[in-house]
Amino acid sequence: MSILEAIVLGLVQGLTEFIPISSTGHLKIVPELLGWGDPGAAASAVIQFGTILAVIIYFFRDIVRLTKGFFRGLIARKPFGDRDSAEAWYVIIATIPIVVLGLLLKHQIETTFRGTWIVTFQLIFIAILMQVAERYAIKRGFRPVEDFNAKDAAIIGLGQCISLIPGSSRSGSTIMTALFLRISHEYAARFSFIMSIPAITGAGVLQLVSEREQLAAIGVTPIMIAIVVAFISGWASIFFLLRYLRTHTTHIFIYYRYVLGAVMFGLLVAGVIT
Secondary structure (H helix, E strand, O other): OOHHHHHHHHHHHHHHHOOOOOHHHHHHHHHHHOOOOOOOHHHHHHHHHHHHHHHHHHOHHHHHHHHHHHHHHHHHOOOOOOHHHHHHHHHHHHHHHHHHHHHHOHHHHHOHHHOHHHHHHHHHHHHHHHHHHHHHHHHHOOOOHHHOOHHHHHHHHHHHHHHHOOOOOHHHHHHHHHHHOOOOHHHHHHHHHHHHHHHHHHHHHHHHHHOHHHHHHHOHHHHHHHHHHHHHHHHHHHHHHHHHOOOOOOHHHHHHHHHHHHHHHHHHHHOOOO
């Protein structure tokens, strides 16, 4: 991996990890269009350390608040005794499904699921689901944030599992699921970001341990540069999306997915990419 490739891949990862347009899909598509080849699931997962660091720093106060609430609930033997303690458990509950499926489907995620046809299909399919979810939530009306509960967290956790298939988008899958539950855009995005910390960190550590030889072949310097670039661009994308969703829907991202999916379909049919 050259320095230029590292910068581009880090930028793509950071800008697309939190915006609901699929980071893994773009990390698959962009290198192919540029003639670099697929960087591989291991490189993609490790580059995500940059974006996860951005989440941790951006939501540091929330993480401290939830951590205190978690231990306060344990000590008092009332895990759902207050809002902070309950939200900490909601994150744990939402994380369990993707950990289980991620381990069970590890081989398929690194091989079969990374096919360009699958990425293209998921870009369009999730866009359709997001559009349906938007219409449903707007028609039925949003629930108060205080109504968010363990059942909602579990369902969103299941929705996050869709993101194991490249082209889906972790934030897209979770926000879409939250909209079907009539949860507001901003709270859905915030919860999506915080609940991504255990899953993305775990995936990165697992790949770091299991694919050390492949990562060593790429080189320490390019990997570190990609992580730094992903951190900076990831922080910017979090800042942008949270403010954007306060007053807007996800339709602009839905239309982007439609256009990108159509372009990818055309390139596949023409044999430009495989």
